[in-house]
Amino acid sequence: MTILHETAEKIKNMEIRGAGRIARAAALALKDEAKSIDTDSLDEFNAKMKAAYKLLYQTRPTAVSLPNALRIVMRYKASTVAEARSQIIANADAFVTGSENAVKRIGEIGARRIKDDFTIMTHCNSSAAAQIIQTAFKSKKNISVIATETRPRMQGYVTVDVMQKAGIPTTLILDSAVRYFMKKVDAVVVGADAITVNGNLINKVGTSQLALAAHEARVPFIVAAETYKFSPRTLLGELVEIEERDPSEVLSPEMQKKWPNLKIANPAFDITPHSYIDLICTEIGAIPPEMAYWVITEKLGWEIEEADENIM
Numbered sequence: 563m564t565i566l567h568e569t570a571e572k573i574k575n576m577e578i579r580g581a582g583r584i585a586r587a588a589a590l591a592l593k594d595e596a597k598s599i600d601t602d603s604l605d606e607f608n609a610k611m612k613a614a615y616k617l618l619y620q621t622r623p624t625a626v627s628l629p630n631a632l633r634i635v636m637r638y639k640a641s642t643v644a645e646a647r648s649q650i651i652a653n654a655d656a657f658v659t660g661s662e663n664a665v666k667r668i669g670e671i672g673a674r675r676i677k678d679d680f681t682i683m684t685h686c687n688s689s690a691a692a693q694i695i696q697t698a699f700k701s702k703k704n705i706s707v708i709a710t711e712t713r714p715r716m717q718g719y720v721t722v723d724v725m726q727k728a729g730i731p732t733t734l735i736l737d738s739a740v741r742y743f744m745k746k747v748d749a750v751v752v753g754a755d756a757i758t759v760n761g762n763l764i765n766k767v768g769t770s771q772l773a774l775a776a777h778e779a780r781v782p783f784i785v786a787a788e789t790y791k792f793s794p795r796t797l798l799g800e801l802v803e804i805e806e807r808d809p810s811e812v813l814s815p816e817m818q819k820k821w822p823n824l825k826i827a828n829p830a831f832d833i834t835p836h837s838y839i840d841l842i843c844t845e846i847g848a849i850p851p852e853m854a855y856w857v858i859t860e861k862l863g864w865e866i867e868e869a870d871e872n873i874m
């Protein structure tokens with residue numbers, strides 16, 4: 563199996579997961595494909611690159627980091643295969659480095675909002691959100707974390723593992739215990755799979771319940787998101803597709819047999835309205851959700867026509 567197909571498979575089955583990681587893996591898969599296409603025909607090269615783009619694009623529908631990364635890597639203009647190849651390689655490397663640096667910068671910016679003795683609630687596993695927490699802890703702030711399990715894939719265990727290895731006091735809770743614990747919380751910090759043009763957040767299912775409970779308890783709700791998590795397609799009035807995953811993640815096939823008429827719904831993400839978000843920490847600064855339009859058009863530099871083309 564080629565690296566391209568292996569990466570596509572791993573993204574689909576969530577062996578590679580987390581919006582940022584998916585984006586970096588996809589960029590590197592395109593780079594590898596560009597290196598391994600053996601032809602002198604630019605048309606053939608372009609066609610094969612387009613096929614690779616499509617394969618990766620179709621793996622998971624919600625995290626906009628994936629199409630954004632693919633599009634950034636595929637922004638090349640060349641008259642020979644060698645030129646095209648080297649531009650794709652340079653684009654992919656620049657994307658990966660930029661993306662890793664963005665997470666570090668988000669950590670520094672977000673950590674300023676975390677004060678000594680804060681208890682921070684987080685959901686699922688976000689490397690950007692974890693970076694904020696770890697940066698605050700490294701700067702000698704006495705903090706603790708409340709991490710949700712995040713059924714059905716239990717990404718909360720990944721968060722717990724990261725926090726335990728860093729020596730950060732952590733409590734693991736049931737997803738359904740979020741509101742019960744909110745009164746002990748000083749800030750909620752979560753990641754992002756996509757941010758729409760009107761500043762709404764798409765993140766792991768359950769995130770909107772944290773936001774609702776935080777809003778009720780007057781607890782600041784902070785989102786950690788690299789700018790390539792903002793969705794250009796939403797400029798065109800498109801809605802972000804919410805991934806519906808296999809029912810067997812919720813109930814085992816054996817149990818399903820017991821109730822043949824039972825319906826099982828398994829949306830992987832939900833939508834948090836911008837009015838519940840205090841701040842989005844990006845690598846270009848801590849911004850209000852209302853700045854999403856600016857990020858898409860000015861920072862990411864998407865023309866509306868380009869966003870249109872991006873819809874396949």
Ligand SMILES: O=P(O)(O)OC[C@H]1O[C@H](OP(=O)(O)O)[C@H](O)[C@@H]1O
Binds near residue numbers: 582765
């Ligand atoms: O890019 P980073 O901050 O690591 O993660 C961002 C988000 O990606 C994850 O999705 P999944 O677990 O792949 O479905 C979570 O929803 C997480 O908040």
